[in-house]
Amino acid sequence: MKKDTITVMLNPELKHAHEVLTEAFAKHKFVVIFGSCTATYQGRGASRLGPGDRMVVIKPDGAMLVHRPTGYSPVNWQPDSQVIATELRDEGLLVRSVRGKPREVLELVFTKLYAIVVIEGLEDTAEFIEYMDEAELRDYLASNPEEIEPGLRVIRIERPIGEGYADIVARDREGRYVIIEVKRVNAGKDAVQQLHRYIEKFRSENPAAPVRGILVAPSISKEAKKLLEKLGLEYRQVNIAEIYRKAVETGEIKRDTKTRSLLEFFTEGSKASQLRHQLGRGL
Amino acid sequence: MKKDTITVMLNPELKHAHEVLTEAFAKHKFVVIFGSCTATYQGRGASRLGPGDRMVVIKPDGAMLVHRPTGYSPVNWQPDSQVIATELRDEGLLVRSVRGKPREVLELVFTKLYAIVVIEGLEDTAEFIEYMDEAELRDYLASNPEEIEPGLRVIRIERPIGEGYADIVARDREGRYVIIEVKRVNAGKDAVQQLHRYIEKFRSENPAAPVRGILVAPSISKEAKKLLEKLGLEYRQVNIAEIYRKAVETGEIKRDTKTRSLLEFFTEGSKASQLRHQLGRGL
DNA sequence: TATTAAATCTCGTGG
């Protein structure tokens, strides 16, 4: 980032803030506002929020976030907006964000401002790399089917069945077809139903072929398990962290020193109490 | 918010920042950091992000957000964390956030800091009011079933079926049971499947009772429609904005002057071009 | 553009 591109205002007057914000929005700067405001939204839904202290972020692309003092989620937002404008009113400083498609309007009215930060020229071109999403898990299991069951031979992956795709189609030791559905999070009834649909479709297409269905997931809900058993399907538990470790070890996932240290922290790592001690009390 | 509780540092040294942040985290203050950092996450998944300019928010409850210069979503985050700590390293200033359940670690390493804002005492107790969410739509339809089909008599709403709930259970003119699934957005295959699950469950519990299934939504995807028809279910289109207006008119939804004006803005309102003109170019 | 499925989904609600 270039230097001298940060402007900070502490407890600014509404009028002064209005001027600064108008220019900041026009020039697509990165803006953060701390203050007390109300929020009104209408678009896909409608909402209203009374006065309170919030942090409002407006990004260069028109993304807007209204954050309360706690929680992950913004209470109001605009994923991106075509028009952002401010207006001085009797009630306070209006900040209005309008999105065209779908049509959505978010209006904030500030009565008090604690701080405004305006930044220009933030640069971020780094690639974001994610490991072990569902596709990666599926590919690992397809390459290492013995993790699911000894003697399994994979026929193909992502086989189109009906309207969807079976994650893995294989044959077991006895030559029976095995349709495998992979989930990287807790499996619910929907996952069981999905597998069931594939099995039904496969049976209708191959009436003579014996076929089994296996749901592979780190965990399964009780009701899903019941449904699964009722439908004559099977469940295999897998440990995602363990598979991640194996994938790294076998080179199927590249690692650098940084991920390695975190990985060890996780798989061989210390307990929370030790960690707390290492780090100090903190939060 | 009380006064004099904001601290702002511009282009701080890492060492100085470390001291300030340590205290801020210990005292559960609201912290925003602008700077260039890398990010490493491991927990439910794993990810790595190379150096770039970001805004990092740490809230009093331990919620943490790492935002790139564009977009709605944080690139990394922690919904809440038990331990947040900083450490001075050769590579830069480490900010580490640890969550216990599930076990997740997010590590940031800052090499440059542009600004740090620390705020204490933000107060926000206002109630967040949403209009026309699915529950409200369901309740309106349950009170006005003729919107779905003439002669429908509602038996109950939110009927437990298995572990889930059918939105509305009714009887039609001919005495058949009707299970109704309500969606306030475009219905996809998942909605059809959900309704199908309820129907199946109902049939298994009441083998003798004839039952219909109706999906009520403002629109439905083509594939979902096909699946729905294949499963012998029905679809009824509703206009959400119209229902919202009726609900307001009949007093089932209270409105104040603010929502009223917004309502009019939407239902009778001006076009985007006019709006753009009103507001000036803006963003 | 529409649609589908995944997500470190998050968040509330109910058992």
Added chain:
DNA sequence: CCACGAGGTTTAATA
């Protein structure tokens, strides 16, 4: 504490 389902879900991939 788990499970289910909604969400102004968002986002990426796919047809």
